[in-house]
Amino acid sequence: MTNKVGNNKETLTNIDKLIHEPARLMILAQLYVVESTDFIFLMRQTGLTQGNLSAHLNKLEAAGHIEIKKEFIGKRPHTLLYLTKSGRAAFRKYVQDMKQVFDGLVD
Amino acid sequence: MVQNINLKELEKNTWTLFFQNGLIDIQIGLIFVVASICMIFSDIRYYLMFLYLVPGILFILAKKYIVAPRMGIVKFSRRRKRKSAILTIVITTILVFLVTLTVIAKTNTNIIPPGIASQVVISAIILIICLSIAFFLNFNRMYIYAFLITGSFVFSEIIRANPGIVSRGGYAYLLPAVVMIGTGSVYLVRFLKKYPLPVEGAPNDK
Numbered sequence: 001m002t003n004k005v006g007n008n009k010e011t012l013t014n015i016d017k018l019i020h021e022p023a024r025l026m027i028l029a030q031l032y033v034v035e036s037t038d039f040i041f042l043m044r045q046t047g048l049t050q051g052n053l054s055a056h057l058n059k060l061e062a063a064g065h066i067e068i069k070k071e072f073i074g075k076r077p078h079t080l081l082y083l084t085k086s087g088r089a090a091f092r093k094y095v096q097d098m099k100q101v102f103d104g105l106v107d
Numbered sequence: 108m109v110q111n112i113n114l115k116e117l118e119k120n121t122w123t124l125f126f127q128n129g130l131i132d133i134q135i136g137l138i139f140v141v142a143s144i145c146m147i148f149s150d151i152r153y154y155l156m157f158l159y160l161v162p163g164i165l166f167i168l169a170k171k172y173i174v175a176p177r178m179g180i181v182k183f184s185r186r187r188k189r190k191s192a193i194l195t196i197v198i199t200t201i202l203v204f205l206v207t208l209t210v211i212a213k214t215n216t217n218i219i220p221p222g223i224a225s226q227v228v229i230s231a232i233i234l235i236i237c238l239s240i241a242f243f244l245n246f247n248r249m250y251i252y253a254f255l256i257t258g259s260f261v262f263s264e265i266i267r268a269n270p271g272i273v274s275r276g277g278y279a280y281l282l283p284a285v286v287m288i289g290t291g292s293v294y295l296v297r298f299l300k301k302y303p304l305p306v307e308g309a310p311n312d313k
Binding site for chain 2 (some may be wrong): 006029030032033034035037038039040041042043044045099
């Protein structure tokens with residue numbers, strides 16, 4: 001029992017706090033299930049405001065979890081968002097860690 | 108905020124978003140209108156074949172100028188693409204089977220007797236194709252359309268077999284067409300209300 005609690009504590013402290021934030025978790029979950037999306041799509045799906053989403057994306061990009069590609073469609077700028085390989089792996093690890101934490105706590 | 112994230116459900120929801128704008132319903136409905144026109148004016152149907160391009164062109168333009176600016180663009184995962192590929196294979200196989208069956212039925216009446224039996228087989232195949240589309244694309248309204256389309260085929264065959272007031276079976280396809288275009292229009296209006304155009308130059312400029 002003590003070991004279980006100890007393991008949970010360890011797992012909890014190892015949880016990626018950058019991903020753990022609800023808005024960023026939503027962004028990563030949305031990007032995880034598709035190949036790529038653009039800014040508007042992500043904004044619609046997450047319900048975040050433009051500024052808020054932009055700030056979170058910058059943090060995720062700085063951590064190397066996502067890649068932001070800027071291009072032009074005609075004369076209009078267009079932002080494409082991808083989950084990087086490391087971002088995908090980090091998200092998967094986060095999900096496993098959280099599962100482990102709750103598996104240990106329930107029952 | 109999303110309280111509970113189910114990745115499978117999230118992917119499915121993202122995919123089904125593309126049926127919420129009603130464009131597919133309108134496109135299929137328009138194809139049936141064209142099919143109906145071609146059958147009604149069968150004497151000049153070869154000159155009317157170009158009309159089949161109209162629903163496709165309208166769909167592409169509407170996607171580009173109505174849906175994408177409001178909803179954004181998304182590319183789906185390989186798993187989803189694989190599912191679409193399976194659908195294409197299933198439909199192609201069924202169509203090849205249907206064509207082969209039709210040829211056999213016309214050349215050898217011993218295997219498939221003409222009349223009711225062959226029409227039942229064709230109706231079943233049409234139903235299977237439509238249900239496969241509904242299943243593989245998670246396009247739930249297609250289940251209803253599947254029965255409407257099959258029903259209109261049966262109705263069309265009955266009309267053709269008994270020429271009376273209405274001499275051509277093409278009129279039968281107008282019913283599913285009207286239902287699909289009507290449903291699609293309702294969904295399109297809802298979509299336009301739910302997703303207004305974002306402020307000029309704002310979000311994708313980030």
